[in-house]
Amino acid sequence: MLLVKKPQSYHAFSANTYIVASDGECAIIDPAVPYCEELISGKLKYIFLTHAHFDHMLDINSWASKTGAPVLVSEGDADKLSDGNLNCYTLFSGRNNGYYGKYQTVREGDTFALGSETLRVLELSGHTSGSIALLSEGMSFVGDTVFAGGGFGRWDLPTGDLNALKKSIGRICELDGDTVLYSGHGESTTVQKYIEEFKRQRFI
Numbered sequence: 001m002l003l004v005k006k007p008q009s010y011h012a013f014s015a016n017t018y019i020v021a022s023d024g025e026c027a028i029i030d031p032a033v034p035y036c037e038e039l040i041s042g043k044l045k046y047i048f049l050t051h052a053h054f055d056h057m058l059d060i061n062s063w064a065s066k067t068g069a070p071v072l073v074s075e076g077d078a079d080k081l082s083d084g085n086l087n088c089y090t091l092f093s094g095r096n097n098g099y100y101g102k103y104q105t106v107r108e109g110d111t112f113a114l115g116s117e118t119l120r121v122l123e124l125s126g127h128t129s130g131s132i133a134l135l136s137e138g139m140s141f142v143g144d145t146v147f148a149g150g151g152f153g154r155w156d157l158p159t160g161d162l163n164a165l166k167k168s169i170g171r172i173c174e175l176d177g178d179t180v181l182y183s184g185h186g187e188s189t190t191v192q193k194y195i196e197e198f199k200r201q202r203f204i
Contacts, residue, residue, distance in 0.1 A: 002117050002136050004182065007033045013055035013092075016184055018141055022115025028063055029134060029141050030184060035062035046112060048119075049073045050143025051131040052080035052099075053157075054089040056184060060099050071103040072112075074123065076130020078105050086158050106132065124172070126165025127153030133172070139180045146172055146181060148189035150197030169198070 005019040015032040024042035030050055033039075044067040049057055052073055064071055073081060080086040081103060084096030108123040114136075122133040124145045131153075134141040144153035145168050152169055155162045172181065177192035189197075 001138055002114065004139070005039065006182075007036075007039055009033055011055065011058055013058075014185060015055040015058070016182070016186075018182055020114065020119075020136070020141075022117040025115045027112075027114055027119070028069075030056040030143070031060045031063045032056055032058045034059045035066045040067075044069045045114060046119075047071045048134060048141075049077070050133065050141060050184060051128045052077040052087050053128065053144070054084075054087045054092070054098065056143070057081075057087075057099055061101065064101050071099070071101065072106050073103050074121070074130035074132045075105040075107050076123070076125060077128055078103065078130070080128065080130070080159070088157055091157075122171065124168035126155055126161055126163075126168045128157070129159035129161070129164075131168070135175075138178065139182060140172070140175060141182045142172060142184070144184040145169065146194060146198075147183045147185060148181070148187045148194070148197075150194065150199075150201040151186075152198075153184075173198075 002020040017033045018029040025045045027046040029048045047069050082098040084090040089097040106121045110121040112119045120135045124131045127144045146152050155165045175191045179191045
């Protein structure tokens with residue numbers, strides 16, 4: 001099973017960054033904290049984005065430039081990387097900013113070896129057109145699709161879609177009940193707990 005670290009975020013939007021490791025290899029998911037060598041153990045193999053909203057890639061440049069690891073984003077969100085309107089940089093800061101470096105695209109079912117473990121891509125459109133989760137044994141990194149407490153991501157931002165989001169929430173709820181859900185904001189939860197909390201909320 002992957003070892004998971006969640007460095008403390010110092011940004012106002014408090015997006016979660018996760019560093020996952022196995023057998024001397026590691027990956028960073030949603031790099032919203034500055035590069036720090038002490039945070040990684042072994043070789044940094046991948047830089048993943050669960051979606052291309054600015055708050056989840058605030059410090060992507062420091063990680064990409066210091067490590068040379070490939071930046072991986074879904075095909076559906078690649079166009080948002082350098083577009084301040086689509087990645088919401090302009091909306092929330094008034095600046096047209098983004099990530100302008102090299103990247104590789106991923107799609108449903110792609111797998112990535114990390115030490116003795118594997119990360120698999122699950123497409124979860126709705127919060128954005130190209131939101132994804134990364135699945136591994138007993139855990140899933142779900143970005144802003146769902147949150148602990150029965151919550152879920154906004155669909156009123158560029159390329160958001162409520163109907164697609166409902167389907168993506170359903171896909172997450174079909175995972176094994178003990179699966180730990182690591183969200184893009186807030187604390188972690190499990191699939192079973194999330195289902196119970198979501199039913200109580202009755203938001204959508």
